[in-house]
Amino acid sequence: MGQGSADDASWLVWIAPPHEPYAPALAQQGIELGRLLVVRPASAMEALWAAEQALGSGVCAAVLLWLKGTDDRWLRRLKLAAEAGGALGVLFRPGRHRFESSPANLRVLMTQGERAAHIDLLKVQGGRPGPVDLGGA
């Protein structure tokens, strides 16, 4: 969470976050609030469009998008936009999408364990997928 604010000339865009992002917490995490943009689209279609615009704009360091589901075609478009704009795109989806294919470079499954989060790397372009030990954080 704490990354993304390091680049001095870039914005952070959160699209359709599940709850209201809480400004004091973000400030605690070191996110520069002045460069954070929250977008609340009315539909998934608009969310995807907004993500594509933000990714391709060249002013964003990272674009975080929360969605219930998408199709492959849109994922490809987002990937192209991210490459064109030089931005990091992160899409949060429910765990049930884990078996679908995706053009993303990195796919991560996060599950909540008894005491800590588990992370499984589902796909790593040019690397080896597998579980990650977070060291009980």
Place this chain on the structure above:
Amino acid sequence: MKLRAKSRTADLFAAPEPAARLEPPAAQCPAEQRPAPPRPVQTGGMPQIAGRTRTRQLWYAVVFPELSDAAHSAVVLQRLCLHAQTFTSFVSSEPPNALLLEIKGSLKLFGSLERLHAGIDACWRRLALPANSATAPSVLAALWLARAGHPAQIEDLGTLPGQLAQLPIACTAWDVERLQTLRAMGVTRLGELLRLPRAGLARRLGVAAAQELDIALGRQFAPRRAFVPRERFRARWDAETEIENAAYLEKALEPLIARCAQFLRERQAGVQALRLKLRHRTGPATQLHLGLASITGERCRLLDVLIQKLGRLELRAPVRSMELISGSLQPLSAVSLDVFAGLTGTGGRDTAPQLVERLRARLGEEAVYGVASIAEHRPEAAWRRVHELSLAAVRRVSEQRNDQGSGDGMPRPVWLLDAPLPLPDDLILEQGPERIESGWWDGRGVARDYYVARQHSGARQAAGAKLWVFQERQSKRWYLHGMFA
């Protein structure tokens, strides 16, 4: 008295307000009065001490005793300024009920001061507006004479003290307290006031009052804000045939936008709002309102936003003509030019305001916002949405961040619920309590103990998730208020 000038640097004092320009007819500009930023063309830092080529000025002051209602008079004064501009280019309004005209440059045109003075007076008579006017070589002297109802026409600075001496002190419009101090001292006329030792005067009445006396006597000059009429861009385009397709409208819009951008460039101004009116053969016109994230005069940005908006529009009926109307013109200051230059990526194709505008044009104004934290104990009141993108907001927020950086011991959750949810009490408390008790004064008081907690694994959802919960101290009930990511 020496008022020789080095250069005319009027534009250095351009005020940031939309409809006002400050001209410094002054050898001295008190710094505390005018912290105006320079215009972009002059890349100086601080406003410099302004000089003036004309060695003397002549001020015509007019007071309208019937204008007393402050809200109404502001509008009337604006209109009267327009009338006054027939006589001189430099008109300044003095709320609530006076106008000041610098008429030195107009003397030659009108032949003599008497004729000019009579000409301006006749203007008010035609408007059936009772007016007291006076002319003097200093701004305040003219204003004070007019307020006192002395229709004097003084051109010579030397006779000024004698002319002012008979005026009652009330004509200065100083506050009641000052005037009472003076009356207690036995001072009722300006002449008596001028005879008092200056140092003692400054001590008793304040430096500002002593300075005003200097200004009235022409020993010191005061810069004035010039009246600038409100301008808007307005252009109309009539279709040869009725247009049903929005794509054709876009084509027709391009030249209109180009003219608007040209108009703005000539005035070194920008707009923050635009209106497009589409007229149909029958029925009311379709109005499109556009808000921009920052002041701009750039053709591409204006066009970009309008086309986005047009793209979403469903035409009710074919369009016969359209009209583009700009919002009020705002000066493009150095600040508004540079704000986002530093914030955008170096090789980026867009700027941040452009992105925001594009998103807003399609998703709606309210759907795109920033967040800022506020120094406030109640968690739900410690943040707010920020809708305008401005450097000031960015700064304010980042300063706040620095303030908060180290102080808070207890963590805050990334997600805050709109309203706290009641919780069963099978929680594992991990951190806390942090007592928050605040807000009793505005009726939304809270008295809570906050904890960082985890839910038992048996729970249906969010098992093991890190939660931000609180126990209300009165009811002893538990609520969920946020979640850690």
